[in-house]
Amino acid sequence: MNLENFLIVSAAIFAIGLYGTISKRNVITVLMSIELMLNAVNIAAVAFSRYLDPSLISQGTDVTRSALTGQIFSLFIVTVAAAEIALGVAIIITVYRSRETVFITDVNQMRH
Amino acid sequence: MSLSSTIESSVITNIAFWVVSISVIVSSFAVVQIRDLFRAALFLVLAFIGIAGMFILLRAEFLAVVQILIYVGAISVLIIFAILMTRDVSDGNPPNRLKIPASIVGLIFFLVFTFVMVQVDWNIQPHPDPLPDTYQEDSVEVYTKFSYFHVCFWFFCDPKHSDSESPADREVQDDTSYVLDEKLDSDRDQSGLDKIFTDTIPSIAELLLRDFVLAFELVSILLLAAMIGALTLIREK
Structure with missing residues (x-):
C-alpha cells in the first residue's frame, strides 16, 4: 500500500467514469459517471497529501498547511459536486417534463 | 518506527x-x-x-x-x-x-x-525511524514474549500471589517494563507529520477558517446560487 497503488486505483475509476460519460445515452448515467470522475480526483488529491513530503513545498511556512491542502481541496470538490448534482437533477426533470425523454441523443434542438 | x-x-x-x-x-x-x-x-x-x-x-x-x-x-x-x-x-x-x-x-x-x-x-515523505534495526528486532521479540507471559499471568495467577513467581518470570517482567518505557519514548518523539495525521480535524478547521476562508465563503455563495437555481428550474409555471 503506497502512493502508486492509490493513484492507479484513482486512474482506473477516472477511466471508467470517462467511458460512461462519453458512451451512454441516458443523462442520469452521464451524471453518475461524472460523480465517479470527481471521486477519483478526490482519491488522488488525498493520496498526494498523505504521501508526498510537504517540507519541500512549504518553505518557511506552516507544514500543516501543505500537508492538509489536498484534503481541503477534496472538501471543496465535494461541495461543488453537490451543487452540480442538484442543478443537474433539476435540469433533467425540467427537460423530461417538456420533452418526455432523458436520452441526450433526443435533445438536439440546438443543432437544427 | x-x-x-x-x-x-x-x-x-x-x-x-x-x-x-x-x-x-x-x-x-x-x-x-x-x-x-x-x-x-x-x-x-x-x-x-x-x-x-x-x-x-x-x-x-x-x-x-x-x-x-x-x-x-x-x-x-x-x-x-x-x-x-x-x-x-x-x-x-x-x-x-x-x-x-x-x-x-x-x-x-x-x-x-x-x-x-x-x-x-x-x-x-520519509518515515521517522529513530531506533536502529537490531534494536527493533529485539524489542519485537521481547514484546511477543511479554504478551504471552502477560496472558498467562492474567489467566492463571492471582495478583495477590505475585511474590511466588519464578525468577524467570520476574526477569521477563523487568525486560518488558524496559521495552514499554522505550516504546513510550519513541511514541513521544515521533515526527510532526505523524502528529498532524493522528488528529486532522482541528488542523482542517483552522485551515478552512484562516487560510482558505475566501474560498470557504465563495463555496457557500455557490451553494446558495445552486439551490435558488434548482428551485427556479423545477417550479411549476
Missing part, C-alpha cells in the same frame, strides 16, 4: 486496501455497464462507501465522514429520485454510437496515467 507507520504497513491494512480497491473498481464498472438504472445507482452507493474506506486508509477520517454524509446520504438520494421520476427505469441505459471509441479513449487514458504514475519519482 512509530506506531502509526507500523499500523499502516501491516498485513491487515494491505488486505483491507486490496478488498476496498477491487470492490470500488468492480462496482464503478457495474455503474456504467448494468442496464437497470436503479441497480446502477445502488452500485454507485457501494462505490461511494468504498471510496470512504479508502479515505480512512489514507488517514483522512473527517473526509470519510463527509463522503458518507454528502455522497451516500444526499447525492445518491437525489439520483434515485431522478431515476424514479423518469421513465424506462429497467431498460434505460443503452450506449450511443460512441461505445467503441469511448472504451478506446478510456483504456488509453488509464494506460498513459498508470505509466506516468509508476515512472515519476515522487518525493515520498
Whole structure:
C-alpha cells in the first residue's frame, strides 16, 4: 500500500467514469459517471497529501498547511459536486417534463 | 518506527486496501455497464462507501465522514429520485454510437496515467525511524514474549500471589517494563507529520477558517446560487 497503488486505483475509476460519460445515452448515467470522475480526483488529491513530503513545498511556512491542502481541496470538490448534482437533477426533470425523454441523443434542438 | 507507520504497513491494512480497491473498481464498472438504472445507482452507493474506506486508509477520517454524509446520504438520494421520476427505469441505459471509441479513449487514458504514475519519482515523505534495526528486532521479540507471559499471568495467577513467581518470570517482567518505557519514548518523539495525521480535524478547521476562508465563503455563495437555481428550474409555471 503506497502512493502508486492509490493513484492507479484513482486512474482506473477516472477511466471508467470517462467511458460512461462519453458512451451512454441516458443523462442520469452521464451524471453518475461524472460523480465517479470527481471521486477519483478526490482519491488522488488525498493520496498526494498523505504521501508526498510537504517540507519541500512549504518553505518557511506552516507544514500543516501543505500537508492538509489536498484534503481541503477534496472538501471543496465535494461541495461543488453537490451543487452540480442538484442543478443537474433539476435540469433533467425540467427537460423530461417538456420533452418526455432523458436520452441526450433526443435533445438536439440546438443543432437544427 | 512509530506506531502509526507500523499500523499502516501491516498485513491487515494491505488486505483491507486490496478488498476496498477491487470492490470500488468492480462496482464503478457495474455503474456504467448494468442496464437497470436503479441497480446502477445502488452500485454507485457501494462505490461511494468504498471510496470512504479508502479515505480512512489514507488517514483522512473527517473526509470519510463527509463522503458518507454528502455522497451516500444526499447525492445518491437525489439520483434515485431522478431515476424514479423518469421513465424506462429497467431498460434505460443503452450506449450511443460512441461505445467503441469511448472504451478506446478510456483504456488509453488509464494506460498513459498508470505509466506516468509508476515512472515519476515522487518525493515520498520519509518515515521517522529513530531506533536502529537490531534494536527493533529485539524489542519485537521481547514484546511477543511479554504478551504471552502477560496472558498467562492474567489467566492463571492471582495478583495477590505475585511474590511466588519464578525468577524467570520476574526477569521477563523487568525486560518488558524496559521495552514499554522505550516504546513510550519513541511514541513521544515521533515526527510532526505523524502528529498532524493522528488528529486532522482541528488542523482542517483552522485551515478552512484562516487560510482558505475566501474560498470557504465563495463555496457557500455557490451553494446558495445552486439551490435558488434548482428551485427556479423545477417550479411549476
